[in-house]
Amino acid sequence: MGKSTQLRLLADxxxxxxxxxxxxxxxxxxxxxxxLRTFLLAGGHELSPDAEVLVHFASRMDHxxxxxxxxxxxxxxxxxxxxTDSTLAYxxxxxxxxxxxxxxxxxxxxxxxxxxPDATLLFSAPRAQARKRVDARGGAADRYERLDELFHDRVAxxxxxxxxxxxxxxxxxxxxxxxxxxxxxxxxxxxxxxxA
Numbered sequence: 001m002g003k004s005t006q007l008r009l010l011a012d013x014x015x016x017x018x019x020x021x022x023x024x025x026x027x028x029x030x031x032x033x034x035x036l037r038t039f040l041l042a043g044g045h046e047l048s049p050d051a052e053v054l055v056h057f058a059s060r061m062d063h064x065x066x067x068x069x070x071x072x073x074x075x076x077x078x079x080x081x082x083x084t085d086s087t088l089a090y091x092x093x094x095x096x097x098x099x100x101x102x103x104x105x106x107x108x109x110x111x112x113x114x115x116x117p118d119a120t121l122l123f124s125a126p127r128a129q130a131r132k133r134v135d136a137r138g139g140a141a142d143r144y145e146r147l148d149e150l151f152h153d154r155v156a157x158x159x160x161x162x163x164x165x166x167x168x169x170x171x172x173x174x175x176x177x178x179x180x181x182x183x184x185x186x187x188x189x190x191x192x193x194x195x196a
Contacts, residue, residue, distance in 0.1 A: 002175065003123045007079050009183045010190060014077055019194070022071035025081035027056060029063035036062075043143035049102060053091050057109050060084070064115055084110045085120055085162050085170070090144060093158025094151050119193055121186060122163050123175040127152060 011021045027037040036059035039045065040052070047055065060083075071078050088106050096102040110116075127149065144151075163170040171189045175182055 004081055005179055006182055006186055007081050010186055011079055013187060020076045021079060022076040023079045024067050026063060026083055027059045030066035033059040033063040041142035049096055050105060053106055056087050083117060088162060089155045089158035094155040120170045122159055122170050122172045125175040129176055
C-alpha cells in the first residue's frame, strides 16, 4: 500500500475529527487537467523537455483554479497526491538529469503559480518494494513507471535534494513498514499543523 492509500487514510482520520477535506491528485484533479494527465502519462508524444514541463503546469493551473483554490476558500484541508515537487523531481532531476537550467525554469513557474503546500510528505520505500506495489495495483504502467532504474534513481535523488533544501516543509516518511505504522507517522506530522 502506497501514498494513495495513505492519503485516503489521512482523509478518513481528519474527517473523523470533523474537519472538511478535499482529496485530489496531479497530474489531474479537474476535468481539463485529467485529460492532460492522460496525454502526459500515456506517452506516444514527442514534446521537447520544456514543452512537457509547460503541459504539467497547464494541468496544474486548471487544477488550482477549478479545484484547489475553491476548496481552500471554503475552509477545506486539501490533500493532494503530488504537486510541484514532483515536477522538479521527475522533469528536472529524472528526465533532465538535474540540468540547472531546467530546474531554474521549473522553479520560475512554481513562483508564478504562487501556491506552496503547508507541508509535503515524502514517502520513500526501497525501489523493489515500490515496484511490487505498482505491479499489485494492476493495469498498465504509465510512461514514467516504464522508464529505466537510472531514471528512478535520479528522481529519488531529486526528492532527497528537495527535502534537504526545504526541511521545514518536506517531511520524509518511511513507507516500507505496514500501512498502519506509516499512518501513525503521517498523523504525527499532520496533527502538528492542525488548528488547536
